[in-house]
Every structure is written in structure tokens, then in C-alpha cells.
Amino acid sequence: MSSIIELENISKTYGNNTVLKQVSLKIQEGQVFSLLGPNGSGKTTLLRIIAGIEKPTSGEMRFKSAKVDEGNIDQVRLETTMVFQKTALFSTSVYKNIAYGLRLRGYSKRETDEKIKGVLKTVRLEGYEKRPAKKLSGGEQQRVALARALALDTDILLLDEPTANIDPKNVSIIEDVLSWVNKEKKTTMVIATHNMFQAETLAKRAALMLEGKIVKVGAPQEIFTLPSKLLASYARLENVFSGFSKVTCEGTSLVDVGDGLQIEAAFEKTGNVTVFVRPEDIILSSNPIVSSARNSFEGRIMEISDVEPIVKLKVRAGKDFIVQITKKSFIEMRLNIDSRVFLAFKASSIQTI
Amino acid sequence: MHCGLGNEIIDGFLKALQLIFSGDQTIVEISVRSILVSSSAVMLSALWGLPVATLLGLKRFPGRFLAKGFFNAMLGIPTVALGLILYLFFSNAGPVGFLRLLYSPTAMIIGQAILVTPITVSFITSAIESVDPEIKDLAKTLGASETEASIAVLRESMSGVVLAITASFNRAIAELGVVLMVGGNIAGFTSVLTTTIALETNKGEIALAIALAIILLLIVSALTLVVNMFQRRMTYYFRGE
Numbered sequence: 038m039s040s041i042i043e044l045e046n047i048s049k050t051y052g053n054n055t056v057l058k059q060v061s062l063k064i065q066e067g068q069v070f071s072l073l074g075p076n077g078s079g080k081t082t083l084l085r086i087i088a089g090i091e092k093p094t095s096g097e098m099r100f101k102s103a104k105v106d107e108g109n110i111d112q113v114r115l116e117t118t119m120v121f122q123k124t125a126l127f128s129t130s131v132y133k134n135i136a137y138g139l140r141l142r143g144y145s146k147r148e149t150d151e152k153i154k155g156v157l158k159t160v161r162l163e164g165y166e167k168r169p170a171k172k173l174s175g176g177e178q179q180r181v182a183l184a185r186a187l188a189l190d191t192d193i194l195l196l197d198e199p200t201a202n203i204d205p206k207n208v209s210i211i212e213d214v215l216s217w218v219n220k221e222k223k224t225t226m227v228i229a230t231h232n233m234f235q236a237e238t239l240a241k242r243a244a245l246m247l248e249g250k251i252v253k254v255g256a257p258q259e260i261f262t263l264p265s266k267l268l269a270s271y272a273r274l275e276n277v278f279s280g281f282s283k284v285t286c287e288g289t290s291l292v293d294v295g296d297g298l299q300i301e302a303a304f305e306k307t308g309n310v311t312v313f314v315r316p317e318d319i320i321l322s323s324n325p326i327v328s329s330a331r332n333s334f335e336g337r338i339m340e341i342s343d344v345e346p347i348v349k350l351k352v353r354a355g356k357d358f359i360v361q362i363t364k365k366s367f368i369e370m371r372l373n374i375d376s377r378v379f380l381a382f383k384a385s386s387i388q389t390i
Numbered sequence: 391m392h393c394g395l396g397n398e399i400i401d402g403f404l405k406a407l408q409l410i411f412s413g414d415q416t417i418v419e420i421s422v423r424s425i426l427v428s429s430s431a432v433m434l435s436a437l438w439g440l441p442v443a444t445l446l447g448l449k450r451f452p453g454r455f456l457a458k459g460f461f462n463a464m465l466g467i468p469t470v471a472l473g474l475i476l477y478l479f480f481s482n483a484g485p486v487g488f489l490r491l492l493y494s495p496t497a498m499i500i501g502q503a504i505l506v507t508p509i510t511v512s513f514i515t516s517a518i519e520s521v522d523p524e525i526k527d528l529a530k531t532l533g534a535s536e537t538e539a540s541i542a543v544l545r546e547s548m549s550g551v552v553l554a555i556t557a558s559f560n561r562a563i564a565e566l567g568v569v570l571m572v573g574g575n576i577a578g579f580t581s582v583l584t585t586t587i588a589l590e591t592n593k594g595e596i597a598l599a600i601a602l603a604i605i606l607l608l609i610v611s612a613l614t615l616v617v618n619m620f621q622r623r624m625t626y627y628f629r630g631e
Binding site: 085088089090111114115117118119121123125127128137138141142185186189195 | 531
């Protein structure tokens with residue numbers, strides 16, 4: 038497989054703020070590549086540079102081995118497209134939103150009609166052509182944005198947190214569509230995401246970004262199990278809590294993470310600490326849990342994301358916890374939004390950063 | 391005395407209606423000239439105002455703030471002052487006197503176009519600035535060049551552009567200073583609604599003045615009404631507001 042995008046020492050500075058520092062990266066043709074990292078780590082800026090809507094301050098980008106510059110940037114834009122985190126739509130109908138890019142590429146009316154019908158079917162919005170795009174729900178709007186990008190059949194599809202602000206049903210549709218697109222059309226995709234499930238299920242390779250630099254490139258699994266707890270926690274970005282830790286007489290520590298929540302950890306530390314627990318280390322039950330686990334909390338389900346074969350739940354128990362269970366357990370336990378649940382995890386599963 | 395003036399107004403008003411409904415030739419001719427001069431002026435101001443507004447609304451460059459301030463300050467320029475300046479320019483001794491434009495419809499069109507340019511530029515600039523900044527990037531990610539992306543932004547700010555054009559037309563057709571100074575109110579050649587209303591009132595021809603004033607009000611109100619209805623439908627349909 039050959040590289041479709043090559044970035045070499047790309048830096049981007051706004052005033053005194055350097056948001057990308059010497060980023061070098063190769064993305065193979067047909068690959069799904071995910072960019073992981075906390076907010077402000079430079080993921081969006083990197084996507085914008087690849088999309089040709091932002092110029093790097095220094096460094097070089099090559100598209101299909103050709104250096105990207107003023108002379109060919111318009112061509113690169115025709116072969117690349119991007120779906121934004123905050124859905125951006127033209128104030129017109131769904132049809133005209135999707136037709137915009139097709140018109141720029143010189144498609145005839147008949148071809149445009151056919152394409153639009155096809156992509157709306159793909160994102161499961163058949164018959165929505167005449168609807169005013171901005172009147173749809175948030176999730177449907179994002180599906181229109183995705184349909185608009187897919188209609189163009191570009192070589193590269195860039196996605197900036199495509200499912201960040203939408204409900205689980207729409208998340209699942211978008212994820213299905215993305216999997217299908219990669220499998221059927223072999224489109225190269227670069228996805229910036231916070232969502233480890235997306236990164237693991239969709240992407241073959243991932244890069245972890247921190248403070249404008251790429252700190253690790255590899256298979257998503259490699260990144261999530263990085264030896265450095267700091268990096269692993271940033272890759273996950275879930276169940277990270279900070280608070281004051283006090284050593285107990287039993288040789289463990291109680292970390293007061295606020296909102297009336299104290300987490301018991303199997304270490305002896307006094308002072309401010311940041312700790313995290315992996316979602317798969319948390320046991321979820323619909324009844325109070327009697328076990329050896331030192332941490333047991335009652336909470337309510339706030340969000341449900343269905344990512345076959347796993348269901349990810351956000352449970353509010355003082356703080357918000359991300360918990361993952363299998364789809365089978367989820368169905369058997371008859372869980373729903375606002376269901377009362379109990380969480381338990383061992384003191385030894387708490388790790389410090 | 392009071393009773394006499396009252397009668398005069400009522401009498402004038404009735405005669406005015408008569409003149410309008412009988413399709414009086416002078417009234418038709420003056421109204422058509424007014425509409426033609428002012429709409430040409432608005433088109434001319436849009437021709438240079440749109441690119442300037444697009445530049446001010448989309449690009450960041452040194453002096454942008456000053457330029458925006460200049461157009462905002464010029465919004466309230468007294469028409470007589472502008473008329474005088476233009477008179478000096480167009481008069482035989484003026485820098486463009488050789489063009490022999492003074493007291494011609496062309497001079498009136500140019501004068502009104504200059505008068506309404508600050509409205510066109512300021513309103514359209516604000517409309518462009520209020521468009522979601524991601525629209526330009528969106529257009530580019532869909533394959534648009536720099537110019538095509540700017541056009542996409544302009545299309546998104548269409549209701550603001552329509553408002554600017556309407557306000558410009560209303561200001562142009564209702565102003566007196568510029569058309570009087572550079573047009574000279576020559577009957578059958580440069581006389582328009584406002585200049586004729588002023589002249590006829592001075593002459594005591596109240597009926598004709600009232601008839602023309604009614605037509606002027608009707609033109610302005612009808613245009614505003616149609617534009618408002620159009621905008622409400624656009625906003626309701628496309629923005630869900």
C-alpha cells in the first residue's frame with residue numbers, strides 16, 4: 038500500500054501559540070486512521086491542514102507523492118472532504134446541501150439526483166431531499182453532513198469528532214455507515230475522536246497527540262495499553278479524576294474527588310493526585326453489590342452508546358463514570374436511561390497518573 | 391383660516407387621487423423616471439459595494455477597521471452636502487466637468503449611487519460577518535476555490551444583502567439634495583418625485599404634490615412589505631426560526 042498523505046515536520050503557529058509542533062505522519066491509501074488526544078492537542082488543526090483549509094506555518098504535505106502548494110491546493114480540495122464536529126450546513130434544503138459539491142465537480146442534474154438519492158439511502162434519510170436541512174435534529178443534521186461528504190466520492194474523508202454531540206441511535210448509524218464506506222469503497226479516512234470504541238472498532242492505525250505533537254503511532258490497542266500511565270490515560274480520556282489523597286490505617290488511600298465521592302486506591306499517597314480507572318475494570322449491577330471490591334457506588338445511567346458487541350454507558354454516581362458491558366448483559370439487565378445501577382471496582386484497579 | 395387650510399388639504403387630496411387614478415401623464419413619467427434613476431443607482435452601488443463588502447466581511451487586513459468606520463460614518467451624510475460636492479465636481483470648472491454630465495439623469499444616478507454606497511457596504515459587511523465562520527471552510531472542504539467559497543458565504547447572507555439593497559433603494563428614491571443639485575429638476579428630463587413635490591408645493595400646486603407624495607410612499611411601503619414577506623418566508627423555511 039502506498040502513502041496517500043505524507044506530512045513532514047508540519048508546524049502551525051497562531052500568534053505566540055504553537056498548536057502543532059513538527060508533526061510527521063504517513064497515512065496509507067484505504068486506511069482508517071484515528072487521531073486520539075485531549076482537547077487542544079492539535080487534532081482539529083491537523084485535519085484542517087490535511088483538508089487544505091489551513092496552511093501550515095512550516096513543513097511539507099504531500100498528496101499522492103506531490104507536494105501540496107498554491108498551485109495544486111484546489112485540486113487537493115476536490116479529492117478530500119471533511120465532516121466537522123459542529124455540524125455546518127448551508128441554510129437551504131438537504132438536496133441543495135448535498136448538490137453543492139457535486140455542482141462544483143460538474144455533475145449533470147440526473148447524475149446529481151441519483152447520487153443524492155443513493156447517499157441519503159446510505160445514511161438512512163431516504164426522502165429527505167426537500168427538507169430544510171437546519172430544521173432536522175442534531176443527529177440527522179450530522180448524517181446530512183456525512184451524506185454530503187460521501188456523495189463526492191473523494192479519495193480522503195476527514196472526520197472531526199463526527200459523533201461528539203449526538204444521541205446513541207445516530208452515533209450507531211454513523212459508525213455503521215463509516216464501516217461500510219471503508220469496506221466497500223476503500224476510502225481513506227482520518228478520524229479525530231475521543232471515543233476509544235470508535236478508534237478501536239473503525240481504525241487500523243492510530244496516533245496519540247499531546248500538546249501539538251504526535252507521541253505514538255500504532256495499532257489502537259497498542260496505544261491504549263501504553264506503558265506510560267500518563268499517555269494511556271490521555272488516550273482513553275475516561276474515568277480520570279483528581280483530588281486530595283489521604284493514607285488510611287489499612288495501608289490504602291482515600292482520594293476525595295469531589296461531589297461527595299471518595300475513591301479507595303491500593304497505594305499510599307498523601308496530597309493531590311490524579312487517578313483513573315479503566316471502563317472495563319468496573320463491574321455494573323442492577324442490585325447492590327456485595328464483593329471484595331473496595332469501591333461501590335450507586336448511580337443512574339445518563340447515556341447509552343451502542344457499539345456492537347459492547348454497550349458503553351455513562352453512569353452518574355457523584356461523578357460520571359464510563360462503564361462498558363456486553364450487549365447481551367445490557368439486554369438481560371433491561372437497562373435504560375435513568376435506570377438505577379451499582380458500580381464496583383477494586384482499589385487495585387485505580388492507577389495514578 | 392383653519393377651516394380654509396383644512397379645505398385646501400382635503401381638496402388637494404381628492405384632486406391628487408383623481409390625478410393618480412386618471413393615469414396623469416406627468417405623474418406616470420415622473421414616477422417611472424424616479425424608479426429608473428434610483429434602481430440604476432442601487433445597481434451601480436451594488437456593483438462596487440458588493441466586492442468591497444465581501445472584502446471587509448471576509449478578509450482581515452490592516453486598515454480594515456478604519457475602512458469599516460469610514461462607511462459607517464458616511465451612513466448619515468447630509469444629501470445636500472454630498473449634492474454640493476458632486477455639483478462642484480460635475481460643473482464646468484470641476485475635475486470631470488468636461489464630461490458635461492451636470493443636470494443629466496446620469497449625474498443623478500452617479501450621485502445617488504455614491505450616496506447609498508455606505509448603506510450597501512455597511513449592511514452587507516455586517517450580514518457577511520454574521521454568517522457562521524465555518525461556512526467558508528465548509529465550502530472549501532466540498533471543493534470550492536477561494537472565490538467560490540466567498541460566493542457561498544454571500545449566498546448565506548442573502549437576506550442581509552436583500553435588506554441592504556432595499557434600504558439603499560428607499561434612501562435613494564426618497565432623497566432630495568443630490569438629485570436637486572446635480573439634476574436641476576428640469577421638467578421632462580431630470581425631474582423626479584422628490585424634486586417635483588418640493589417645486590409644486592412652492593408653486594402652490596398642492597394636489598400634484600400630494601399625488602406624488604402618495605406615490606412615493608406607496609413605492610417605498612410596497613417594496614418594504616414585499617421584502618419583509620420574502621425574508622420571513624426564507625427565515626422560517628431555511629433557518630427554522
